[in-house]
Amino acid sequence: MGLGLGRGSAMLVVMCMVMVMSHCELANAATYTVGGTAGWTFNVANWPKGKHFKAGDTLVFQYNPQFHNVVAVNKGGYDGCSTPKGTKVYTSGNDNIKLVKGQNYFICNVVGHCQSGMKISVHAL
Numbered sequence: 001m002g003l004g005l006g007r008g009s010a011m012l013v014v015m016c017m018v019m020v021m022s023h024c025e026l027a028n029a030a031t032y033t034v035g036g037t038a039g040w041t042f043n044v045a046n047w048p049k050g051k052h053f054k055a056g057d058t059l060v061f062q063y064n065p066q067f068h069n070v071v072a073v074n075k076g077g078y079d080g081c082s083t084p085k086g087t088k089v090y091t092s093g094n095d096n097i098k099l100v101k102g103q104n105y106f107i108c109n110v111v112g113h114c115q116s117g118m119k120i121s122v123h124a125l
Helices: 002-027 075-080
Strands: 031-033 058-062 070-073 094-098 102-107 119-124
Touching: 058 102, 070 075, 070 094, 075 102
Parallel strands: 031 058
Antiparallel strands: 058 094, 070 102, 102 119
8 A cells, every 4th residue: 555655646746847847948938029119010020130039939929900910921931921821810919929949930911011021030949
């Protein structure tokens, strides 16, 4: 009977450690407002320069939803300022998007906006 209790205690300790480790990982995630005080607007392509992003960090896109939107696209969509079929278009004006490991691409797909510099590419480690 004592042996069974030992295994149960060990399992509880392991579960607690997993919870603490995942909490620490979330605590290390940062939140960035795209474009700083100007928000998600034209000429933000250089905004990511000098920043060090990690997977799990959150980008906050603040903008007037009557004039702009945010679309997470692939490299082809970013380079060609196009929205691949089935891609989610964010339209709230205050969108929070978590970064994934690797390159993350975002555009405004309102006609002419991406071509006028309303797009960013962010690399997350």
